[in-house]
Amino acid sequence: MSIALSEQEIIRRESLQQLRALGINPYPAEAFDVNAWAQDITDNFAIKPEAYQNVVIAGRIMTRRIMGSASFAELQDSTGRIQIYLKRDDICPDEDKTLYNTVFKKLLDIGDYIGIKGYVFLTQTGEISVHVRDLIVLSKSLKPLPVVKREDDGTIHDGFTDPELRYRQRYVDLTVNPAYKQIFINRSKVISSMRNYFNNQGWMEVETPILQPVHGGAAARPFATHHNTLDMPLFLRIANELYLKRLIVAGFDGVYEFGKMFRNEGMDRTHNPEFTAMEIYVAYKDYIWMMAMVEECLETVAKAVHGIPVVQVGSNEINFAGPYEKLSMYDSILKYTGIDVSAMDEAGLREVCAELKIDVNPTMGKGKLIDEIFSAKVEHNLIQPTYITDYPIEMTPLAKKHRTKDGLVERFELFVNGKEIANAYSELNDPIDQRERLEEQLILAGRGDDEAMAMDDDFLRALEYGMPPTSGLGIGIDRLVMLMTNQSTIQEVLFFPQMRPEKKAKVVTIEDFTNIGVPAEWVPVLNKMGFNTVEELKAANPNKVFNDLGGMRKKMKLDITMPTKEEVMAWFK
RNA sequence: GAUUCCGUAGCUCAGCUGGUAGAGCAUAACACUUUUAAUGUUGGGGUCCUGGGUUCGAAUCCCAGCGGGAUCACCA
Numbered sequence: 001m002s003i004a005l006s007e008q009e010i011i012r013r014e015s016l017q018q019l020r021a022l023g024i025n026p027y028p029a030e031a032f033d034v035n036a037w038a039q040d041i042t043d044n045f046a047i048k049p050e051a052y053q054n055v056v057i058a059g060r061i062m063t064r065r066i067m068g069s070a071s072f073a074e075l076q077d078s079t080g081r082i083q084i085y086l087k088r089d090d091i092c093p094d095e096d097k098t099l100y101n102t103v104f105k106k107l108l109d110i111g112d113y114i115g116i117k118g119y120v121f122l123t124q125t126g127e128i129s130v131h132v133r134d135l136i137v138l139s140k141s142l143k144p145l146p147v148v149k150r151e152d153d154g155t156i157h158d159g160f161t162d163p164e165l166r167y168r169q170r171y172v173d174l175t176v177n178p179a180y181k182q183i184f185i186n187r188s189k190v191i192s193s194m195r196n197y198f199n200n201q202g203w204m205e206v207e208t209p210i211l212q213p214v215h216g217g218a219a220a221r222p223f224a225t226h227h228n229t230l231d232m233p234l235f236l237r238i239a240n241e242l243y244l245k246r247l248i249v250a251g252f253d254g255v256y257e258f259g260k261m262f263r264n265e266g267m268d269r270t271h272n273p274e275f276t277a278m279e280i281y282v283a284y285k286d287y288i289w290m291m292a293m294v295e296e297c298l299e300t301v302a303k304a305v306h307g308i309p310v311v312q313v314g315s316n317e318i319n320f321a322g323p324y325e326k327l328s329m330y331d332s333i334l335k336y337t338g339i340d341v342s343a344m345d346e347a348g349l350r351e352v353c354a355e356l357k358i359d360v361n362p363t364m365g366k367g368k369l370i371d372e373i374f375s376a377k378v379e380h381n382l383i384q385p386t387y388i389t390d391y392p393i394e395m396t397p398l399a400k401k402h403r404t405k406d407g408l409v410e411r412f413e414l415f416v417n418g419k420e421i422a423n424a425y426s427e428l429n430d431p432i433d434q435r436e437r438l439e440e441q442l443i444l445a446g447r448g449d450d451e452a453m454a455m456d457d458d459f460l461r462a463l464e465y466g467m468p469p470t471s472g473l474g475i476g477i478d479r480l481v482m483l484m485t486n487q488s489t490i491q492e493v494l495f496f497p498q499m500r501p502e503k504k505a506k507v508v509t510i511e512d513f514t515n516i517g518v519p520a521e522w523v524p525v526l527n528k529m530g531f532n533t534v535e536e537l538k539a540a541n542p543n544k545v546f547n548d549l550g551g552m553r554k555k556m557k558l559d560i561t562m563p564t565k566e567e568v569m570a571w572f573k
Numbered sequence: 574g575a576u577u578c579c580g581u582a583g584c585u586c587a588g589c590u591g592g593u594a595g596a597g598c599a600u601a602a603c604a605c606u607u608u609u610a611a612u613g614u615u616g617g618g619g620u621c622c623u624g625g626g627u628u629c630g631a632a633u634c635c636c637a638g639c640g641g642g643a644u645c646a647c648c649a
Binding site: 006007008009011063065066067068069070071072074083085087088089109110123124125127129143144145146147148149150151152155157158160161162163164165176218219220221238261263265266268270275359420423476500 | 574582583584585586597598599600601604605606607608609610611612617618640641642646647648649
């Protein structure tokens with residue numbers, strides 16, 4: 001990126017100046033109140049045409065078809081596009097035809113915001129259009145939008161599809177590819193319907209700290225930061241679980257939070273460094289109760305988005321109406337491999353892994369080995385919503401020990417379309433057991449496991465005061481939205497997914513060059529030659545620069561005085 | 574992290590075994606009163622990602638780097 005503007009950007013800036021010269025403010029301050037929208041007009045004009053005889057609409061010009069003293073354009077507002085029809089003598093009834101001939105035809109461009117007043121009619125080819133009586137410039141666009149052309153049959157030409165540009169410039173993406181807006185509208189529906197469901201049960205939405213002195217509640221590497229006044233390290237939360245449990249200790253029956261979590265780990269199509277989780281904790285409940293609640297909640301969400309509980313995801317039709325299949329971890333492995341691992345010791349599990357050709361390493365314990373078998377052989381089979389229950393205790397330090405089965409905890413994960421989307425426990429509320437389990441994590445950390453959970457003494461203190469039996473649930477909202485909107489990458493359901501930093505052009509002023517003696521009119525020429533900084537220029541061969549300047553002068557047909565060789569040599573002093 | 578493909582005009586993309594850089598749209602000018610991927614005529618617009626190498630000559634071949642996509646692995 002150089003500091004030079006493209007030809008089209010220069011032309012638009014000139015148009016901007018000409019608008020001002022005509023006394024037209026390209027960025028007026030006054031409100032422009034509309035009384036109609038594109039979607040509304042196209043849906044309802046045929047039913048009651050009399051209601052659309054004085055419409056005021058606003059939006060961006062997206063296409064223009066100029067035919068002498070009449071023109072068609074398409075205006076895009078937040079609801080869609082509608083064609084507008086302009087006739088010179090209608091918008092310029094007097095002698096002065098400037099508004100049409102100059103402003104509309106010359107000075108306005110694709111992407112500009114305009115407001116119009118007029119009446120709706122049907123063209124000869126039967127397209128609902130707005131016949132313009134008044135036109136006002138609302139905002140001039142200085143960068144050309146990519147022009148995506150659509151045929152009536154929906155064929156798209158010159159699509160704006162490069163994922164990098166789409167994600168970096170989401171504002172352009174959603175302008176020229178408005179169909180993607182529906183994903184975000186549905187995302188909003190997922191969250192609001194879930195929130196409504198919880199509120200209707202009487203549970204309370206809360207906010208807990210994002211900046212935490214101890215990062216607890218999950219196994220992940222955190223982002224670290226520092227508070228200056230307190231001169232202390234802080235972490236962006238990797239989970240909010242331990243704070244929500246403190247609120248159960250405090251005496252709330254049900255608390256939930258939608259919030260961003262931050263994990264300093266890899267990025268791919270299912271992981272973004274910051275993501276949205278919903279966690280809810282309800283007192284006096286257990287994980288069996290929670291399963292029924294999740295079924296009811298997700299059915300509500302699916303209906304809010306699609307009207308029915310069945311959602312098309314890829315080639316699968318997922319039915320979110322409960323009850324869901326329930327399988328214990330061991331039974332699921334039995335079902336999909338025919339092997340009963342429930343009574344096996346570590347050595348036996350290793351044999352099974354070898355038999356199933358699953359890669360393992362010597363550091364893996366019993367719980368990890370079982371998880372490997374599950375991931376390799378079971379997970380991808382779980383298409384319809386399925387609860388996997390009763391996990392080995394080793395990997396779950398915050399869940400209560402199973403009421404009847406030794407070595408297991410009361411936990412379930414919900415799998416849909418082969419992916420985990422929810423995780424729930426009967427929460428561990430025995431403070432002595434909890435302390436021991438966190439101490440085991442400390443040992444893991446000491447052995448170099450940088451994802452082991454940290455000790456949180458204040459959390460343990462809270463438990464020691466007494467937490468009622470509680471069931472807790474976490475749902476990955478981004479992944480749930482991916483399911484509900486049939487998207488295969490997390491980037492598509494985030495407005496602004498994390499990207500590598502853009503290579504940024506050094507901001508250079510003309511003064512930097514004139515300070516070393518370069519005449520101002522030659523600075524753009526140097527930029528054109530690739531010298532965007534004084535340092536780059538000084539690193540070049542002065543003789544070659546002098547020769548090239550002459551070449552550029554000829555090539556660009558510049559009518560400016562050529563500096564002498566001595567003057568050029570002086571730039572390099 | 575591995576494999577693989579890609580990087581050319583504002584946008585979407587061609588460009589063969591190496592020989593003066595192309596199209597459509599956008600843009601500029603002219604014409605045109607119901608078009609709709611409007612049309613017709615004429616013009617302008619390029620660091621062929623960056624840096625090396627091979628060559629008389631590189632967008633093209635080789636090496637390295639940067640950026641991106643896809644698949645896989647790791648990780649929640």
